[in-house]
Structures are given as C-alpha cells and as structure tokens.
Amino acid sequence: MSQEQSPKVQAATQAQPPKIEFPCPDYPIKVVGKNADDFQSFVVEVMRVHVPDLDESRITIQDSKKGTFRSIRMFITATGEGQLKSLHEELIASDRVHIVI
Template sequence: MSDSQAGSGQEPPKIEFPCEDYPIKVMGDSGSEFHQFVVQVMERHAPGLDTAKITVKDSRNGRFQSITFMITATGEDQLQALHQELIASPMTKMVL
C-alpha cells in the first residue's frame, strides 16, 4: 500500500463555498407528489434553482424515481438543512 492509501493523515479535499453545480440526488417513490415535494424543498434551500438542470430517472419497474439537481451550494448549513428536510418525508428513500 502506498502512503496515500495507508491513512497518511491526509484529509479529503474540502469543498469551497459557494460551489456551483453541486449535485444532489434524491431517490423516492415514483410520482408527481414526490417530484413536486422535492422541487419545492430544493427551491426553498437553493434560491435560483435552474430547473433545466434537473434530471429524472425512473427505476426499471417504475416504482421509484431518482431526481438529480445541480445547485449552488452556499455552505454546510444549507446542505445539512436540505438533507434533513428531504429525508424527513416518508416518500424519500435516500439523499446523496
């Protein structure tokens, strides 16, 4: 193992804020209600959200949906609040 793999004490790179085009992926139950909820939360926490940069993918059987947003991340507080509000919904299965 090289030093970089053997826990040489290096920290992962830090995100510099504001960070443009920061990806957030939200997975949950497929349907318009989930989509609307996620977009409303994103708009509340990331003003100026560019809806043209939203990508939606359905699962193979259509039961779940993943929605990817590219936001301008302004700080750890914003990302934490966003994650907490999204994951609080029973429709949301995962936030990455």
C-alpha cells in the same frame, strides 16, 4: 527522531474527501424516493426553500426499471455546510424520500 506517520495514518489521511470550497457551483444532488406523480414537485418545493435560484432546466429524472422508484438529479450552487445539512434533513424527514446523495 523522525515524526513520520504510520502507513495506516497516512492512508486514513489520504482517504478523506477533499474539503468543499463555498460557494460551490454545480454541486450535484440526487434524491431517490417512491415514484408518484407529484414526487418531482415535492422535491423542487423543498429545494426552493434552501436554493431559491434553483435552475429547473438542469433537473433530470430517471425511473427505476420497474417504475417503483424515481431519482431526481439537480445541480445547485451550494452556499455552505449549513444549507446542505438543512436541505438533507428536510428531504430525508419525508417518508417519501429514501436517500439523498
């Protein structure tokens, strides 16, 4: 008897994102929050706790059309799942951050 997977199982298996191999250079992180003069410095301060070698020259900032929100995009060398989880939890715990991608 063949042990072929059903089409649903195959689709679910194929839909899973690829595993990240650590360290992972150029790992993109985008933080979106309320636009304020010190939002970038707040995000960078949190990032430095988890990514001491953060390259600030690679940070890009974009404000929303009405200027209410600001997105900050960075590239880091991700060292492990624990680092990414801690970073995400600390950023999202702030009432200033709406989403971390």
